[in-house]
Amino acid sequence: MEIRKLGEFGLIDKLTSLLEIKDKDVVVGFGDDCACVNIEGKLILFSSDIQIEGVHFIKEKISPKNLGWKLVSVNVSDIVACGGIPRWGLISIAVPENITFEYIQEVYTGIKEALDFYNFSIIGGNTSKSEKIIFDLFITGETDRFISRSGAKEGDFVYISGYTGLSRAGLELLLMDKNNYESWEEEVISFHTKPVARIDFVDVIRNANSCIDISDGLAGDLGHIEKQSKVKIVLEKEKLPVHPLLEKYCKKYNKNPYDYILYGGEDYQLAFTTSQKKEKGFLIGYVEKGEGVFLKEKTNLLRVEEKGFEHI
Numbered sequence: 001m002e003i004r005k006l007g008e009f010g011l012i013d014k015l016t017s018l019l020e021i022k023d024k025d026v027v028v029g030f031g032d033d034c035a036c037v038n039i040e041g042k043l044i045l046f047s048s049d050i051q052i053e054g055v056h057f058i059k060e061k062i063s064p065k066n067l068g069w070k071l072v073s074v075n076v077s078d079i080v081a082c083g084g085i086p087r088w089g090l091i092s093i094a095v096p097e098n099i100t101f102e103y104i105q106e107v108y109t110g111i112k113e114a115l116d117f118y119n120f121s122i123i124g125g126n127t128s129k130s131e132k133i134i135f136d137l138f139i140t141g142e143t144d145r146f147i148s149r150s151g152a153k154e155g156d157f158v159y160i161s162g163y164t165g166l167s168r169a170g171l172e173l174l175l176m177d178k179n180n181y182e183s184w185e186e187e188v189i190s191f192h193t194k195p196v197a198r199i200d201f202v203d204v205i206r207n208a209n210s211c212i213d214i215s216d217g218l219a220g221d222l223g224h225i226e227k228q229s230k231v232k233i234v235l236e237k238e239k240l241p242v243h244p245l246l247e248k249y250c251k252k253y254n255k256n257p258y259d260y261i262l263y264g265g266e267d268y269q270l271a272f273t274t275s276q277k278k279e280k281g282f283l284i285g286y287v288e289k290g291e292g293v294f295l296k297e298k299t300n301l302l303r304v305e306e307k308g309f310e311h312i
């Protein structure tokens with residue numbers, strides 16, 4: 001069977017069923033933003049994320065420095081989504097032999113900048129040859145409390161840490177291949193090429209009931225919380241924040257901003273649910289008994305979670 005028939009999540013399901021976890025110290029295995037083990041009372045988080053040329057990035061469309069920054073940020077985002085702070089990483093790189101050293105050095109400059117920003121270290125790794133450029137980061141973190149996708153409760157409030165949709169608008173702008181971009185368009189592009197993981201939300205997330213980072217799109221990623229928590233999530237359309245630059249983009253190119261806000265992907269904001277209202281982030285909806293992710297507009301309810309973005 002060709003794996004394209006399975007899709008990204010179908011493939012993950014099949015593969016994880018091949019590896020049974022029997023270790024009692026494993027608190028959380030496959031299926032969340034991080035795995036978690038209990039080492040003598042300390043909760044240690046593990047995650048990894050890869051950047052492959054032609055799949056996750058186009059070499060001509062992202063500077064090597066931003067590529068390095070992004071590699072680290074997307075990994076930190078998963079650690080923060082579980083309520084953790086990053087501690088150590090291992091990096092594997094595989095590159096074609098004709099790539100210049102200067103290119104790789106620039107990627108590492110971006111990596112170093114991100115490590116300083118998020119305050120952790122890469123302490124080892126591996127190098128190899130490949131036809132395409134591949135950077136893979138394995139990251140560890142620690143937390144006092146593991147925040148999962150499965151902890152949302154009826155009556156919770158649903159929050160996001162910031163605006164969504166800009167990354168996809170930025171990607172579309174990049175793919176337009178324009179000779180000249182206006183300065184506001186450059187700014188939109190930077191949401192795609194230089195995302196910032198919301199490490200500033202760690203304290204809020206540690207007190208949340210559930211959390212996920214938005215890599216595949218707000219609606220699809222909330223669908224993971226909804227399914228794993230066995231609840232219904234209702235988003236209130238008038239509460240979804242529309243970034244002024246997204247509005248500008250959608251006006252100029254005749255697009256619907258809610259397609260971007262709900263289904264954009266690669267935002268690396270955090271979506272979380274809490275029993276109590278919070279000062280930080282945008283309150284966008286609530287959790288009820290039932291199933292599905294819905295968008296509420298006045299009295300209309302529209303089911304929305306099924307348009308997520310998959311890499312395969």
Ligand code: MG
Nearest residue numbers: 033078213215
């Ligand atoms: Mg994630």
Ligand code: MG
Nearest residue numbers: 049074078215
């Ligand atoms: Mg990820």
